[in-house]
Amino acid sequence: MDMGSDFDRLLFFEHARKSAEAAYTKNPLDADNLTRWGGALIELSQFQTPDDSKQMLSDAVLRLEEALEINPKKHDTMWCLANAHTTHAFMVPDIDEARPYFEKAADFFQQAVDEDPTNDLYRKSLEVSAKAPELHAEIHKQQAFSQRQQSMGGGASSSASTKSATKKKKSNDFLYDVAGWVILAAGIVVWLGFAKNQVPPQPR
Numbered sequence: 001m002d003m004g005s006d007f008d009r010l011l012f013f014e015h016a017r018k019s020a021e022a023a024y025t026k027n028p029l030d031a032d033n034l035t036r037w038g039g040a041l042i043e044l045s046q047f048q049t050p051d052d053s054k055q056m057l058s059d060a061v062l063r064l065e066e067a068l069e070i071n072p073k074k075h076d077t078m079w080c081l082a083n084a085h086t087t088h089a090f091m092v093p094d095i096d097e098a099r100p101y102f103e104k105a106a107d108f109f110q111q112a113v114d115e116d117p118t119n120d121l122y123r124k125s126l127e128v129s130a131k132a133p134e135l136h137a138e139i140h141k142q143q144a145f146s147q148r149q150q151s152m153g154g155g156a157s158s159s160a161s162t163k164s165a166t167k168k169k170k171s172n173d174f175l176y177d178v179a180g181w182v183i184l185a186a187g188i189v190v191w192l193g194f195a196k197n198q199v200p201p202q203p204r
């Protein structure tokens with residue numbers, strides 16, 4: 001995804017967040033709006049610093065939990081909650097600290113499947129969530145390796161640098177294969193929510 005499309009996504013989801021926040025003041029018991037709000041925050045968290053991203057994810061969880069209090073069987077909210085916990089887990093280097101987030105995510109993915117067993121996206125999410133801790137270990141292992149290579153400076157040979165870059169690319173590809181679709185799909189939920197309510201993004 002190029003910078004232009006990233007910027008477009010940022011504008012869209014910021015508008016989505018503001019619209020949901022405004023709608024909340026008029027009707028705080030709208031579970032659909034709370035879910036759109038949470039989904040927008042998950043997307044926006046990808047554009048923040050690590051600390052700000054974690055805070056935004058925490059805010060997303062609060063909104064999504066609020067939606068479930070209103071409608072406990074709302075499966076798209078469960079699915080978004082699972083995405084929020086998954087995203088948070090990948091931001092934590094320590095697997096022991098990340099594991100509870102993965103466990104929460106798997107639980108909410110399972111709940112979403114239970115409520116809507118025919119939903120292919122939910123079932124795929126649940127299947128992939130079982131591999132998330134392994135993916136987490138691989139990503140952070142590669143990051144640590146990359147940092148060690150950088151600390152060596154010019155001492156590393158060009159062939160070693162090339163090998164490191166190749167491993168890093170494979171790791172990144174692995175990340176986006178599994179985690180990228182989670183964030184993208186969260187965005188799809190928000191887009192569809194706006195389409196359903198005929199609230200288009202502001203043109204820029």
